[in-house]
Structure formats: C-alpha cells, structure tokens
Amino acid sequence: MNYTAKDLMMPFSEYATIPEGSTLFEAVLALENTKIEHGGAFYSHWMVLVMGKDGKVLGKLSQLDILRALAPRDKFTDKLDEMGKFGFSSNFISTMREQYRMQKTSLESGLMLSALIHLYPEEYQTHKSSLEEFYAQPGTLNMKVEDFMKTIAENEFVDENTSLDTAAHMMFMKNRLSLLVTREDRFIGVLRLSDVFSAVLNTMKEAVSEEKAI
C-alpha cells in the first residue's frame, strides 16, 4: 500500500495539548493523563503540544524536555556539562556529576564539594539538599512551559500527502521522533515515529509474502 502522512498520522483532535502559560506541574499531569485509544490499542503520549491563544502550535514538550527542566542544576553542574566542549568524556562528566550529587545530599566533604567551593564559594550550602525538596520547590513547580518547551522548526512540518519513504527520510536525517502534518497552512495531526515504523514494517512483510506467493 502506498501510505501517505495523512493515513498514518494521529489526528490533532486526539492529541494532548496544553495552553501557553501552563506550569511545569500542569504539563507533567497533562502527559500523565493522555492515555488514548488509537487503532484499537491504548497509548501514552510522550509529548504534549503547547497551543497559543490564536490556536496555533507554539511548541512541543516531550518527556525528555520535562526531565531536562526537572534536573537540579546550579553553576557547578552547568560547569560540568560544559566540560564536554573541552574534550572530557561523557563518562567523566556523569561520574563527576554523580559524585557531586552524593556529596551535596550527604554534605560529606569530598572532591566535588571542594571543587564547588573553589569555583563558586557563594553557591555552597550548609544544609543537605535532597531531590524531593528540589521537586517540591515553588520555583520548580511554577516554571512556565514556554521556558522549557521546544519551538517547532521549519523542517518539522510535513504536508499530508507526503509519502511514507519521504517522511521516514525526514525523520532519520534530522533525528526527529515526530513530524507535524499540515493541510495547506493548517495543522491537522502528528506523525509519530512508531506510526511510520509500523507502516514500513507492514509494507516490508507484505512484500516478502507476495514474493513467496510468486
């Protein structure tokens, strides 16, 4: 079958959305409450769309974006993250980060706390800081979605009549997990990686069985 984007997409009406101005906590709840039925099966969305007051899509928010927003960070963790560009390995950076987290939680002196005191003495806190404490802070819960959502890039839109192979090409070339499907200038649905993958798989299986039949 010659699939097109509109055959495979999830219609906009079924997709999870939240209005602009929502908080991080509302976004977490929106993602949690989006078990929907599609094609006879139940799915959890891994992404919500952030809608502007004019009804246009402003951005998208994935589980990854929320994890990123919820990651405890300070000047020191930013410094550790930055060390990648100076050629330090990912393994080194995560080891240092983990040591820092442990020492901050226990306040037991260690190499990372001593590095923090060296670089940013003003950031050092004398009380233990747990992850739970950080999650429950009003500053964390009330972050606005606009501050950590991803805006939609031009190459994330795909016309409804785009063929399966072109849509697949767009996804693997740009490492996209989803594309927004449009009809003329209007947004009508979301084409997800899982939909494209299933369609490719089906087409392949059909082709193999036809080959055998001949």
Added chain:
Amino acid sequence: MREIEKLYDRIIQRVNINLRELEFDVNPYAQKIIPFVQMVKFYAFYGISPHHPLNFQFRNSNLAGSYFLGRCKVVNSLLYKSDIRGDELKKQGSLFLYQDYAIPVSEDEEIDIQDSLLIKTLVHNYSHDPETLEKFFITDTISMNYANIHGSPSNGCFLGAFATVDLTTIRDCVIGNFSYVQAGEISHLNIEPGTIWVRNPGKFNFFYQHQKEKMQDYIYFTAGSPPQGLFMDFIEDRKEAFQRIFDMVNMEHAIPVPNNASLDRFAVTKGQTHIGENVLVAQRAFIQNSWLGKGSNAQENCFIINSRLEGCNVTAHGTKICEADLGRHVFVGFNSFLRGRPDARLQIGADSIIMPHTIIDSREPLTIPAGHLVWGMIKTPKDLDTNSLSIEKFEAINSHTAIGGLFFEGSGAEFILTFRDRIEHILQANGAFFNGSDQKGHAQKNQYISFNTIQPYPEGMKKGLFPTIIIEP
C-alpha cells in the same frame, strides 16, 4: 583620517567578522589601550646573526618598539612593543615528525603576520600544525598586553592580557585574560579568563580555572578600560629600567657573563646578579640580585628578583619570581607569578614542575618539596593541599581525578612524561647542555647578534607607518 587609523579600523572589522558567532566585539578592548601617540615615535629593530636566516618583509604596518629575528613577514598590521622571535623556526630540508609521519619541510619556515594587532606580545617557537609546516601564520588576530603566541598559528582570534596559546592552532577563538591553552587544535571557543587547559586527545586532559574574584586582584581587564591589577603594577614599577637600555645604542654588560652564556643587550640586570655558564637571558628580561645557576634560562618578559636558581631551571616567557630559592631542574611555566617575601621566602624543591599561569603569593614561609607538580593559586601553605601533588602520585593517576579546582582525565604518567620531554627539549634548545663543542643552543648562538633599527614616517598621512622594507642577506 590617517592611514594608521584606517588600518586599525580594518583590523578590528576583520577580527569581529571572525568572532561574530561568539558575539564578541574586540573594539572596546583595543581602543582604550592602542597607544597611537607612542606608535608614531618608537623605532623597531631586527637582529642579524650568522645562526639564523635573515629575511624580513614589512608592508603597510606599524612596528613601534618591536623586535624581529629570523624570517618574518608583517603586512597590514600594528605591532607595538612585541617580540617576533624566529630563532626556532623549521629549516628547509628538516623532517617534521607527526604521529607516524616524517614530513619534509620544503622551505625555511616563516612567521607570517597579516591584518593583526599585537600589543606587547611574544611570538616564538614554530608552527606545530602539520597542515602548515612552512608558515607560522597569525592573521586577523588581536592580542593584548603580555600575551604569548607560542608555536600556535592563529586566525580570527582575540587573546586577552597575559593569555598564552602554546602549540595549538586556534581559529575564531577568544582566549580570556591569563588563560593558558595547549590543546593541539581548537576553533570557535570562548575560553573564560584564568583557564589552564592542557589536552592531548586520547592521552590526558588537564583543566583548571582560577577563581574569578581572586584572580581579578592580579589581572582585571574588561571592555572600556585598560588592563589593571597587581601584574600590571608590578611591570609598571620596573618600566623605567628598560627605557634606558632602549634609548642607548651601545650597551656594555654591567656584570660578568661567561663566554658560553648569553645576556641580551635589551635585558636589564641590577644589583649583585650572577650569570652562570650556559645561561640564557632573553631580551626584556629583568634580573635583580639573583643567582642564575649553570644551564638556567630567563625568557622574554621574565622578572627574577632576590632569588636563587640552582641550575638547569626553565623560567618560561613572562614568569615572575621574587624572594625565592629554586632547586635544580625546576620548571616554571609561562606567566607564572611566584612571590615570597624577604622574611618569608618561597622554597621550591628540585625537579618540581610549576604549571603555566600558576600564582604563588604567600606572606608566610612556604616550602614545596622536591618532585612536586603545582598549579592554580597558592596564598598560604594550606593551599598546597589542593594545588599540588607529588609527581610520583600524579603519575599513578590512570583514569581521572579532581583536586581543588583541577579536573584531570587520562594518564598522569603520560602527562608527566610529556612535560619532562618538553623541559629537556627547552633546556637543549637554550644551550644548557653545551659542553664546549657540541649541543650549542640559544645561549651560545644568540651572543652573535647585532641589531639594526628602522623608523616610521614622521609626518603626513602615513605618519606612524613604516615604509615597505625588504631585508635579505
């Protein structure tokens, strides 16, 4: 507008274009310290010697107070009191070793400076980039007071005050004040002030950053004002001694110099100073009441005051050592500032390595045991706990560590070995091991240099620019 001002605008524009991605504007840094008045007054000078190639080309440039040796080309550039020292450039026919390659050098290497502004900058060594063996280029680059461009081709970069790039090709980068970078090849990076970064991919990575507030006491330089701080005051206080030696045509050494040692005629010596055998004292070095033991060297912009260096000591470009006793074979890296006090001397044991851009400034007596690696900022003996480690322990690191503000990944043994090899090479190149017939180095070869001066247009639209000058053997 005079030609020299047009040239300044042109350089600023070119560098800014290169740094647009980093959103860095060089003009506010340069415009306050560009000394147009002095630039039209000072002569430039070049060395003639039987040991170095002689080939200079100067076009549409100002070269005030700058010094040239070897093979250099300067086009559309402003060089103020800079040293372009081409006595380690590669020779035609030599082989450049890189990884498994031995690449023949097809012609004598040249330092090629174009569209650049260098203020009180030292350019030395040779291009370590295997892609540009015969040309050590510095293009579209601005470097501020007491920066070192050492074996580092540069395109489209800004180097802050007291910044050093060493054996690294840099493109479109900002190197912050008092930062030291030795990383092979970098591009599009904005290196924060006070960063010391030594990387050999796959082998080791050494990364330290000075604490911003503490460092600013020593060097503070931001857009819109000239560099300030203790380093600048220290140099300013001793500036007068240099004026006399630059004003005089013929200078006789005030102290005895062995016939296998070299004391540059543009260096200052004061008080009871001893120059040992095979010692090299480069131009713009300042030695006062100090003992330089056999095979030691003091490079450009060094200050050694009331100190004793036992022998085979490397004092790299821009280092300051006061009220200190250094054992044999101590290496002090670029721009380090080591200051004891008359009643609280600083003692550094033999075979220690003081990393580039280290500050040791103690009011209490401070002793660094023999065989230690030292980095960062040390103001009390306690600071040694987080800013030094015995070389033996450092060699044992085989994955990673963090000590104080230092992050290290890789092999400590490789790191130390690389430094040891480099120190031996520096001592050899400087003639520390000369035995009367073999192993001549700069200490022996640089004795035979005479100097010629060249002058800019004194008036008119070209006031301050030097005429096109080509000097060949």
